[in-house]
Amino acid sequence: MSETKVFGMTPTWRRDVHTHYCPGCTHGVAHRLVCEAIDELGIRDEAIGIAPVGCAVLIHQYMDLDFIEAAHGRAPAVAYGIKAVRPDKIVFTYQGDGDLASIGMGEIVHAVNRAWPLTVVFINNAIYGMTGGQMAPTTLLGQKATTCLSGRTAEANGYPVRMCELLATLEGPAYIERVALSKPQHILKAKAAIKKAFENQVNNKGFSFIEVLSTCPTNWGLRPVEACQWLEENMIPYYPLGVFKDFE
Amino acid sequence: MAKGRVEVREEFCKSCGLCVAACPKKVLRISDSINPRGYRPAEQFQDGCIACGICARTCPDVVLTVYRIDE
Amino acid sequence: MAKVLMKGTEAIAEAAIQAGCRYFYGYPITPQNEIPEHMSTRLPQIGGVYLQSESEVASINMLMGGAATGYRVMTTSSSPGISLMAEGMSYLAMGELPCVIVNISRAGPGLGGILPAQGDYFQATRNAGHGDYRILVLAPDTLQEAVDLVQDAFDLSQKYRTPVMLLADGFMGQMMEAVEIQERTIEEPKANAEWALGWRKERGGKRAVIYNLKLAPNDLEQRVGELQKKYEVIRQNEQRCERYRVDDAELVAVAYGTTSRMVRTAVDQLREEGLKVGMLRPISLWPYPVKHFSLPSSVRALLDVEMSSEFQMLEDVKLATECRLPVATCARWGGNAPSVSEIENKCRDLLNSSR
Numbered sequence: 001m002s003e004t005k006v007f008g009m010t011p012t013w014r015r016d017v018h019t020h021y022c023p024g025c026t027h028g029v030a031h032r033l034v035c036e037a038i039d040e041l042g043i044r045d046e047a048i049g050i051a052p053v054g055c056a057v058l059i060h061q062y063m064d065l066d067f068i069e070a071a072h073g074r075a076p077a078v079a080y081g082i083k084a085v086r087p088d089k090i091v092f093t094y095q096g097d098g099d100l101a102s103i104g105m106g107e108i109v110h111a112v113n114r115a116w117p118l119t120v121v122f123i124n125n126a127i128y129g130m131t132g133g134q135m136a137p138t139t140l141l142g143q144k145a146t147t148c149l150s151g152r153t154a155e156a157n158g159y160p161v162r163m164c165e166l167l168a169t170l171e172g173p174a175y176i177e178r179v180a181l182s183k184p185q186h187i188l189k190a191k192a193a194i195k196k197a198f199e200n201q202v203n204n205k206g207f208s209f210i211e212v213l214s215t216c217p218t219n220w221g222l223r224p225v226e227a228c229q230w231l232e233e234n235m236i237p238y239y240p241l242g243v244f245k246d247f248e
Numbered sequence: 249m250a251k252g253r254v255e256v257r258e259e260f261c262k263s264c265g266l267c268v269a270a271c272p273k274k275v276l277r278i279s280d281s282i283n284p285r286g287y288r289p290a291e292q293f294q295d296g297c298i299a300c301g302i303c304a305r306t307c308p309d310v311v312l313t314v315y316r317i318d319e
Numbered sequence: 320m321a322k323v324l325m326k327g328t329e330a331i332a333e334a335a336i337q338a339g340c341r342y343f344y345g346y347p348i349t350p351q352n353e354i355p356e357h358m359s360t361r362l363p364q365i366g367g368v369y370l371q372s373e374s375e376v377a378s379i380n381m382l383m384g385g386a387a388t389g390y391r392v393m394t395t396s397s398s399p400g401i402s403l404m405a406e407g408m409s410y411l412a413m414g415e416l417p418c419v420i421v422n423i424s425r426a427g428p429g430l431g432g433i434l435p436a437q438g439d440y441f442q443a444t445r446n447a448g449h450g451d452y453r454i455l456v457l458a459p460d461t462l463q464e465a466v467d468l469v470q471d472a473f474d475l476s477q478k479y480r481t482p483v484m485l486l487a488d489g490f491m492g493q494m495m496e497a498v499e500i501q502e503r504t505i506e507e508p509k510a511n512a513e514w515a516l517g518w519r520k521e522r523g524g525k526r527a528v529i530y531n532l533k534l535a536p537n538d539l540e541q542r543v544g545e546l547q548k549k550y551e552v553i554r555q556n557e558q559r560c561e562r563y564r565v566d567d568a569e570l571v572a573v574a575y576g577t578t579s580r581m582v583r584t585a586v587d588q589l590r591e592e593g594l595k596v597g598m599l600r601p602i603s604l605w606p607y608p609v610k611h612f613s614l615p616s617s618v619r620a621l622l623d624v625e626m627s628s629e630f631q632m633l634e635d636v637k638l639a640t641e642c643r644l645p646v647a648t649c650a651r652w653g654g655n656a657p658s659v660s661e662i663e664n665k666c667r668d669l670l671n672s673s674r
Contacts, residue, residue, distance in 0.1 A: 003315040006252065007301035013310050018285070021308065024264030028308025045519045050384075060528050066516045068387050068529040071410050074380035077372065081384020084368040085342050085392070086517045107380070110373035184270050184302045191305075217264075224264040 010039045014064050024224020026181040026214040027055060030123055030190070031062050034094065037195040038065070041202055047090045048082055050075040054096040055129040073104025076111030079118050090201050092119035097138040098128045101161050105137075108167070112209060115172030117201045120209045121194060122163060125216040126235060133219030137161045140238055145219075160238060164211050168244035174206030176245040180213035180236060182228040189241075206247060213239055252299025254292040255313040261289035267303035267312060276303060322499045327492045328353035330462050330500070331421060331469050331485070332361070335393050338470040339505035340419070341367030342392045344381035346374060346400060349433045350489040351423035354395040375400035379407030379420075386416035387529050389508035389515030391473050395421035397489070398439050399430065401447065408482055409448030412546070414529045417476035417511075419469065420454075421485045423492035426654045434654025435489035435577060440631035443486045444605040451543050453550045455483040455557060456604040458575045460583075462496035468602070470503055477507060479553055486604060488626070490577040490656070553606055560608035561600040564590060568597030569617055570670055572649075573636050574624040575601045577656060582624050585662040596666050601632075612639040619673045621646045624662055628652040645673075 009015060012035035021027050038047050044065065051059045053072035060067035070078045075093035083091045100108050100122050111118065127145055128134040135145040135152055138160050142151040152160075164178045175197060179190035190212060197208035213235050215227035222230055254276065261283060267290050268276045279291040290303075290311070297314075304312035325333070332354045335343075343362060345355035359369040372378040378394045385392035396404065401422045411418060422443065426436035443456045455475055459465035465487055472483040512518035516527055533539035561579075564586055565571055574582040579600045589596045595617070601608050621644050623633045630648045637646055649665045651657045 002318045003253075004318055005313060006299050006316045007304040007312075007314040009310050009313065018260060019309060023262035023287070024266055024308065026308055028310070029306070032308075032310055045524070048516050057532055064526055066519055066527050068384070068414070068516060069531040070383070071380065071406055071531075074376070074383075074407070077377040077380035078384035078387075080370060080372075080377075081342075081344060081381035081386075081392075082388055082516060083384075084344075084370045084381070085385050085388040085390050089517050106373060107377055110377065184306055187305050224266055225269045228266070228269075 010036045012038050012044055012064050014062055017061055019062055020058055021055065022218040024215065024217045024227060027123060029181045029187060030121065030212050030214060031059060033191045033194045034121060035063055036191065037198045040195060041198055043090045043198065043202060046088070047092065050078050050091070050093040052093065052095040052099040054099050056094055056096060056123065057130070059094055073099050073102070074107055075099070076104065076107040076120065080111060080114065080116065083116055083118055090119070090198060092121065092198070094121045095123070096129065097122070097124045097126065097136045101137045101163050112167045112207055113170045113172040115174070115207045117204050118207055119197045119201050121197070122209065122211045123214045124163070124211055124239065125214040126160070127216050127219045129216050129219055140234055162239060164209070164244045167209055172207060173209055173245055174247040175200055175208040177243045178211040178213065178239060178241050180231060180241055182213065182215065182231040186241070250299045251317040251319070252297040253315050253317065254297055254303060255315065256290055257311045258283050258289035260309050261287055261311045262309055263287040263289065264308065265290070266306045266308065270302050270306040272300065272302060273298055320500050322497045324495055324497050325462065326353060326495050327462050327465060327487065328423060329357050330466050330498045332357035334466040334469045334500050335419065335473070336361055336365070337500050337502045338473040339391045339503060339507065340393045340473065341365065342385045342390055343367070344370050344372055344378045344385065344392070344394045346372045346378050346396065348397045348400045350425060350492050351395050351397050351421070354421065375403035376406070379404035382418050382420070383407060383411055383414065383416060386411065386418040387414065387516045389511030389518070391505065391507055393419040393421065395423065397422065398424045398427050401439065401442060405447035407448070408454060409446070409450050409452060410531055411482045412452035412454060413450070413531045415480040416482070416529065417480050418482050419472045419476055419485065420482055421469065421487070424486060424488045426652065432654045433489065435626065435656070436652055436654060437488060437576060437578065437626040438629070438631065438652065439486065440604065440627060443484055444607070452546060453553070453605055454481060455479070455553060456486050457483065457559070458486045458602060458604050459491060460576055460579045460600060462491065462494070462498045465491055466498050466500050470501070474503070475557065479549060481549070486576070488577050557603055558606050558608035558610050559602035560611035561602060562611060563598040563600060565597035565599065566615060567595055567617055568615070569595040569619050570622060570666055571597045571599055571614060571618050572622040572624050572662065572666065573599045573601070573632070575604060575632065578624050578626055581657060581659050581662055584659045585666065588659070589663055589666055594666065594670055607635045607639060609639040614640070618644065620644055620669050622649055622665060622669060623647070624649045624657055626650065626652055626656050
């Protein structure tokens with residue numbers, strides 16, 4: 001009798017490192033999918049990551065890759081700065097919704113529109129996580145946060161921003177897809193999307209943007225499994241999954 | 249159907265339970281032991297693993313390794 | 320290269336190219352537009368890249384990405400744009416990323432005007448951004464010096480792994496003078512492969528991380544302490560100043576950049592009248608050239624001449640002389656410069672009243 005490993009740790013994941021994420025936070029899943037994509041494409045020596053400000057600021061502790069920490073929202077500009085000098089490298093940003101859809105809205109819109117071959121992984125968990133649960137541009141109507149204790153209202157705060165739909169109106173991007181991490185079937189699709197977003201860059205095929213619906217059990221005040229349920233029932237109806245743009 | 253087993257890096261588990269909920273064969277549970285960080289790690293507590301890997305794909309902390317037992 | 324007549328902005332751009340800069344990130348703002356224009360034409364001809372940003376906020380962060388690769392990179396702007404770059408400068412300093420930032424300054428505050436001023440002295444020398452850091456600041460008074468200093472700026476930025484600013488006002492940017500631009504030999508980017516992004520193979524599979532965050536107080540104290548040590552070395556080694564007819568002077572005017580051109584003329588004319596006037600011209604604004612402020616005992620007073628209503632350099636003059644001498648001021652602002660005759664009259668009054 002012998003054994004075959006069917007699923008184990010991918011080499012880019014830095015073993016023996018505890019992540020700082022709260023139990024059940026799906027940032028870890030998204031990190032792993034990025035690592036798997038990079039390993040399956042064999043681009044570890046070529047990849048350069050740009051860390052955001054927010055919970056994922058320490059992403060470089062978990063991935064064995066070249067990394068730089070950007071200022072809040074500015075990761076796409078840093079990515080262009082690198083890609084201008086090193087078009088031979090695979091440059092990606094990993095940003096949360098406060099970082100990308102609020103303070104960095106200007107940078108991401110122009111980054112997508114300029115349409116160089118780059119990869120963006122955008123984590124949407126509808127809240128500011130690291131700062132302790134404040135309202136994000138993606139916070140749903142009625143959703144409670146520490147800066148809207150009775151729930152977000154359209155009158156006071158406008159409507160949650162749908163980044164994929166917004167960016168898909170631009171001529172530039174090659175590939176835009178929204179995925180989720182709330183159940184295994186979604187995770188498999190998320191993996192395929194993230195891998196494709198890197199593969200596009202390897203093949204010099206333009207800008208790829210993947211929005212990943214993710215959980216924040218701590219700031220949502222839910223247990224990890226309940227948080228996945230909440231995402232399914234509340235986020236996916238407002239942020240529909242699917243491909244919004246594909247050059248093929 | 250394939251037979252498998254799940255190995256847990258107990259020290260790195262945060263007891264979130266996502267793997268337990270995801271396992272189609274319900275062979276995982278949160279154990280009674282406590283790891284150095286104060287979490288109760290997940291464990292495979294009964295036979296019936298089919299080596300599908302869904303638990304490991306769901307784990308946010310890269311704690312699980314899945315083996316297929318070749319007979 | 321032979322001497323040619325060039326406009327300031329174009330001379331600065333070409334000098335940067337001859338100093339090995341192949342990557343430029345820019346955004347339009349008057350009065351520096353000829354720099355991005357020149358770069359957008361020239362760089363693609365020589366294998367470089369001109370990347371136009373959507374804002375100065377993006378420019379400085381693109382610069383950060385470029386600098387992190389270990390290649391020579393530059394951005395330029397003018398006062399309001401430099402304000403927007405403040406955040407990025409703090410991050411560049413923390414990441415110890417070598418790069419050159421040029422400010423062809425204009426009159427503020429606010430939108431102010433597009434004519435020259437020296438109201439950005441505090442912004443340049445006191446840290447535009449947050450936290451304990453410094454950047455080198457160099458201020459030329461001729462186009463030849465602008466050319467030489469922008470090239471020095473690249474060398475210094477690499478030597479100390481720090482952002483370096485060239486502070487020149489709109490006069491310097493828009494006037495024409497004869498310049499000779501030398502090509503510099505450089506060791507980058509290979510010399511930076513040890514720490515820069517994109518050299519993993521060359522490092523034998525070892526990754527590089529450019530950090531900005533240090534959450535633990537002891538880590539951060541150590542990190543900032545390392546920066547502080549570097550700044551101390553720069554303070555000791557990089558003070559630059561021109562002393563002009565100071566040796567027997569009774570009155571010494573202190574001026575930098577464009578203003579020193581008027582002061583120099585005033586000094587020469589007053590000397591012809593027999594008045595013993597000299598000039599100290601700081602070239603490095605940070606570090607301020609305090610070493611060059613040892614003055615002969617004949618000096619009875621100083622005159623700070625600026626294009627700044629707040630006399631922004633005045634406190635550095637007082638600190639450099641430890642307040643041992645009275646310091647008078649002569650300034651215009653809002654796009655105007657002190658005229659030679661204004662400076663001369665001020666000098667005559669001071670010499671008469673101190674007799």
